[in-house]
Amino acid sequence: MTKVLVSDPIDQAGIDILSQVAQVDVRTGLPPEELKAIIGDYDALMIRSGTTVTAEIIEAADKLRIIGRAGVGVDNVDVPAATKRGVLVVNSPEGNTIAAAEQALALMLALSRHVPHAHASTMAGGWDRKKYVGNELYKKKLGVVGLGKIGSHVARVAKAMGMDVMAYDPYVSAERAQQMQVRLLPLPALFAEADFVSLHLPRTPDTENLVNAELLKTMKSTARIVNCARGGIIDEAALAEAVENGTIGGAALDVYAKEPLEAGSPLRQVKERLILTPHLGASTEEAQENVAIDVAEQIRDVLLGLPARSAVNIPGLNAEVMEQLKPHLQLAETLGQLLSQLAGGPISELEVRLQGDFAAHPAQPLVVAALKGLLSTALGDSINYVNASLEAKERGIHVLEVKDDASRDFAGGSLQLSCRNSQASHSVTGAVFAEGELRITTIDEFPVNVAPSRHMLFTRHRDMPGIIGQLGSLLGEHNVNIASMQVGRRIVRGDAVMVLSLDDPIPPSLLVSVHAINGIQEAHPVTL
Numbered sequence: 001m002t003k004v005l006v007s008d009p010i011d012q013a014g015i016d017i018l019s020q021v022a023q024v025d026v027r028t029g030l031p032p033e034e035l036k037a038i039i040g041d042y043d044a045l046m047i048r049s050g051t052t053v054t055a056e057i058i059e060a061a062d063k064l065r066i067i068g069r070a071g072v073g074v075d076n077v078d079v080p081a082a083t084k085r086g087v088l089v090v091n092s093p094e095g096n097t098i099a100a101a102e103q104a105l106a107l108m109l110a111l112s113r114h115v116p117h118a119h120a121s122t123m124a125g126g127w128d129r130k131k132y133v134g135n136e137l138y139k140k141k142l143g144v145v146g147l148g149k150i151g152s153h154v155a156r157v158a159k160a161m162g163m164d165v166m167a168y169d170p171y172v173s174a175e176r177a178q179q180m181q182v183r184l185l186p187l188p189a190l191f192a193e194a195d196f197v198s199l200h201l202p203r204t205p206d207t208e209n210l211v212n213a214e215l216l217k218t219m220k221s222t223a224r225i226v227n228c229a230r231g232g233i234i235d236e237a238a239l240a241e242a243v244e245n246g247t248i249g250g251a252a253l254d255v256y257a258k259e260p261l262e263a264g265s266p267l268r269q270v271k272e273r274l275i276l277t278p279h280l281g282a283s284t285e286e287a288q289e290n291v292a293i294d295v296a297e298q299i300r301d302v303l304l305g306l307p308a309r310s311a312v313n314i315p316g317l318n319a320e321v322m323e324q325l326k327p328h329l330q331l332a333e334t335l336g337q338l339l340s341q342l343a344g345g346p347i348s349e350l351e352v353r354l355q356g357d358f359a360a361h362p363a364q365p366l367v368v369a370a371l372k373g374l375l376s377t378a379l380g381d382s383i384n385y386v387n388a389s390l391e392a393k394e395r396g397i398h399v400l401e402v403k404d405d406a407s408r409d410f411a412g413g414s415l416q417l418s419c420r421n422s423q424a425s426h427s428v429t430g431a432v433f434a435e436g437e438l439r440i441t442t443i444d445e446f447p448v449n450v451a452p453s454r455h456m457l458f459t460r461h462r463d464m465p466g467i468i469g470q471l472g473s474l475l476g477e478h479n480v481n482i483a484s485m486q487v488g489r490r491i492v493r494g495d496a497v498m499v500l501s502l503d504d505p506i507p508p509s510l511l512v513s514v515h516a517i518n519g520i521q522e523a524h525p526v527t528l
């Protein structure tokens with residue numbers, strides 16, 4: 001029975017989808033040691049930001065195939081550890097965009113009109129209209145840091161409210177900013193000019209403590225800063241001090257370096273001009289339904305053997321690409337399997353050459369598929385699209401990809417894999433024919449035309465009378481049935497290759513006799 005563990009509160013719509021294909025256990029608030037103790041029973045894990053999936057938990061997850069994060073950030077998942085173990089990590093990159101953007105806008109408005117403090121004072125019996133005079137957003141300068149999905153929505157709404165919007169995002173082009181009618185500025189200039197700064201960038205080693213005491217000092221004393229992105233981007237102690245001292249006009253935070261926010265955090269000591277919310281950016285009914293459906297559908301699909309649309313750890317292999325390239329990926333994998341069995345030992349270099357019309361396809365998924373095939377001979381089922389590149393790197397396999405669109409061998413082009421190790425080099429080429437049929441078209445540069453089959457035998461031999469007959473008789477004597485046979489040669493009576501498709505595998509003892517046939521130089525049984 002396929003089993004899914006849901007370890008954070010997830011919208012019921014997601015649970016209903018998972019229940020179509022699996023037994024779903026909802027167990028929220030599990031301590032890490034308990035999660036580690038039970039995770040071995042599960043094929044899939046669905047989380048929000050409450051569960052931290054460490055390398056230790058992934059190590060204990062013997063059956064786990066997929067971790068689904070109902071939200072954007074996967075910083076609570078050890079993605080490299082999941083990749084190493086071949087566990088797919090998926091998220092919902094867009095399901096809570098609007099919710100998070102609206103939270104940032106809500107905090108900007110609340111901050112400029114002192115909403116929480118005015119409310120608390122009124123509830124406590126006060127009627128203080130003078131103390132809570134605020135500011136308008138209209139005509140103020142907003143600096144958006146990170147002009148991605150959420151930052152762009154904030155910028156759009158802010159413009160509609162009459163704000164002058166500037167942005168800092170080193171990965172956004174001038175054309176894109178122009179289209180959005182947003183001025184791109186360097187970070188120091190943005191902080192110096194802004195009346196409001198709103199952060200919408202990821203937390204990475206580069207962005208940690210990006211907003212520090214030094215940068216806060218460059219802001220106007222009336223300026224306010226909002227962080228609905230990730231904790232750790234702002235130095236919290238420096239921010240608390242800047243708000244307390246009046247270095248800046250105020251701040252509003254939804255996210256913290258350590259969550260839940262520690263009881264002793266200096267932020268909790270600031271009484272005025274600071275608003276804190278407990279990571280509520282994605283907490284709207286709409287967003288929770290969106291992310292739950294998005295991620296549950298992906299978990300369901302992966303458990304049914306279908307591709308996921310938002311995989312975090314197989315870049316470039318989204319569902320659409322997988323579907324379009326299905327036979328081409330299958331060809332790359334088959335050629336990889338074939339090549340590793342021809343090489344018969346460790347490989348130090350793999351060249352993946354996309355020839356003719358094949359060169360129009362994206363190379364990266366085909367390289368991953370070739371590596372998966374290549375490594376499956378040694379690693380069996382533990383190798384998959386998620387960990388193939390990493391495993392190849394760890395084994396020191398140097399991968400080269402070449403696009404040669406001038407080559408014109410077949411209508412749809414062809415794919416050639418070549419490998420080298422200390423002893424020898426081998427190459428195989430294949431093509432996808434009409435109706436998605438796969439063909440092996442060369443072996444070590446010898447032309448053949450063979451449909452891959454489960455059991456095969458490849459030989460390198462001298463092209464001389466009697467050799468094919470002897471091999472046929474030998475296999476017949478051992479009750480190994482030949483389904484088809486192909487010989488490829490470049491010159492008469494020179495070197496040649498033979499490809500036999502067999503109904504049965506070749507026993508090792510029979511292989512010794514094959515090698516003993518006069519004229520046979522190499523014989524490689526292959527199982528696909």
Ligand SMILES: NC(=O)c1ccc[n+]([C@@H]2O[C@H](COP(=O)([O-])OP(=O)(O)OC[C@H]3O[C@@H](n4cnc5c(N)ncnc54)[C@H](O)[C@@H]3O)[C@@H](O)[C@H]2O)c1
Nearest residue numbers: 073100146147148149150169171200201202228229281282
């Ligand atoms: N508070 C919440 O509940 C909540 C909800 C959803 C998302 N988030 C967070 O909001 C942030 C933005 O999410 P998104 O969906 O818009 O992501 P996104 O990937 O669409 O956008 C992020 C942008 O940041 C930019 N960026 C990267 N490094 C930068 C740097 N050093 N300086 C400036 N810009 C940089 C990128 O180029 C990109 O345009 C993320 O940190 C995400 O985890 C928080």
Ligand SMILES: O=C(O)CC[C@@H](O)C(=O)O
Nearest residue numbers: 048049071072073282283
């Ligand atoms: O699960 C949550 O509520 C956090 C969501 C948000 O931070 C995200 O990264 O999507």
